[in-house]
Amino acid sequence: MPIVEREPPKGRRESYVLPKVPVPPLKQTLDMYLTSIKHLVKEEQYQKTKSIVEKFGEPGGTGELLQEKLLEKSINTHNWVYDYWLDDMYLNQRLALPVNSNPAMVFPKQDFRDHKDSLKFAAHLITGVLEYKKHIDTRALPVDFSRGQLAGTPLCMKQYYRLFNTYRLPGLKRDTLVIHETGSTEQEHIIVACKNQFFVMDLVVKEKTLKEMDILSQLEKMVKMAENTEERQPPFGLLTSDGRTEWAQTRDVLIKDSVNRESLAVIEKCLCVVCLDDPSGMEVGDTSRALLMLHGGGHEKMGANRWYDKPMQFVVGEDGVCGTVCEHSPFEGIVLVACTEYLMKFMTGSPSKIGRATSVSELPAPRRLLWKTTPHIQGLLKASAERLQRLVRDLDMDVHKFEVYGKEFIKKQKMSPDAYIQVSLQLAFYRCNGRLVSTYESASIRRFHEGRVDNIRSATPETLAFVKAMTDEKTSLSDSEKIKRLWDAINAQTNSTIAAITGMGIDNHLLGLREISQEIHMEMPEIFTDETYVASNQFILSTSQVPTTVEMFCCYGPVVPNGYGCCYNPQADHLLFSVTSFHGSTETSSAVFIKALDEGLVEMRDLCKTSNKPQSNARMNLLTHK
């Protein structure tokens, strides 16, 4: 049954119908799974996996039983994969949020003349947030439509309605995504962090919403209060940077005291956090700005001036380093881009109203949140600080602008820019490691009701053939063979993309089969304990396209200790890459990866120039790019 996506809001009649996420045919998923791993594991292991998969898929077997249960679930729920996916991707994960989970959006560097300038920027930003929130509350945001592959389909807007009213509550085994009712009066405040102190800014005073100049005046008072060292509170924000189980345990200790309980309750219900950062003292480049967004530079810098559980957290640094760092579970980067681009355009397009509007008279002094500590809690804070510091030291980040060409060149070759970039990432990885590995590329499934993402497994056999042609077999193969292999790789990647965005990806389906087996108390089927399945879910290369139309970029950390996180932003004449890895791994180096990527992109361009004949057989190319 299709679902009406939007309840018509009061006075408006916009609504449209979105289909449910489909359950792919079992055989199709199992075949695709075997194809996706065959070239990544040893022959002996592949044969073992193949027989496990065949047994699972045989008529009347476990696979069919579970498939039937999933189909039933898809009839009885709005979205059969949503909860499985949310738990698996986020809520069950125990690693610390900074670097490991929270992505960041880095705004253009601001040139603040003085401290007051940065506060004006923050006040203007908050005004923009309130404007945007109004659009959300009145369901007035324009509906998004898909672009690129299979363009023109309406997309699910649900994620927008979770930007400001959600909170990730730590749990001992599983976190909870708390969702407040949109427009709830409990949510009429924001939290401002300054010098590791947390202040409450009530947005409605005497039934009047604060104007921009009121917001500025409250921010100024908060800064003053934060400077008062006598009243300074311990840096409790650090606790949110810890592993999820550790933070949940600490939170259980904190809430025994009513002062802490009250402070936590206020933070957990806020609209967003605004972090007013002191200058970090670091040289301000793309990489250092990205680092400051991802982890704040640790407890000695801005790492404690954060509350990582809150999905929308804005950073305004006195030195012009600004952006957002987000708890990822309620929304994807694409929705974050739409929101932050609105804010950036608001900031540049609508002049600050400071000094023009009438203010709310007699604003109450801002409230500083208080914390009760004990020697035990002090010890926990110290431990959190040390763990954050280890993460900070370990992160190896490189933000790189590839300026030789951009997506327009790729389009001229009649190739999908996204597929092309994915192939170049595989080439870079192969160059660095002499093998391909299980790769994750997020594919939006917002064409479906409450759709989030599935995975495009980009390490295809066709790409392996291509990267070998560009490396091991470089001298023995002709250019025409190489370009043929490039086209095969691009077409395979494009077709995988189309499968994933139309709900035919295999990762969500396999996850659903696995989880439903546990729901019906079945012993875990061998297909999911098999070493191949386990390894194929270790995404050594975790990639994502996050394009922007305003000057800013997204970044995130690797998802495994020996992996890379690679977020890219294709622009008309250049490609921006944010690459992360961990110094602790001897197998990775962000700088080496970037160098290999650079070289590969140039070689791919040269190869394309040797032949201008498109050889596309990808479905989308046939349909719209003849």
Ligand code: COA
């Ligand atoms: N010839 C010429 N042009 C082509 C082409 C071809 N063969 N194939 C595609 N193009 C064009 C498209 O029309 C599009 O044009 P536009 O720039 O005018 O819109 C452009 O190239 C980009 O298309 P493509 O590179 O194929 O990618 P896409 O936009 O379809 O994106 C995904 C592919 C997988 C990234 C996208 O579907 C998706 O899922 N995005 C969400 C990712 C996400 O969730 N990220 C955040 C995670 S937190």
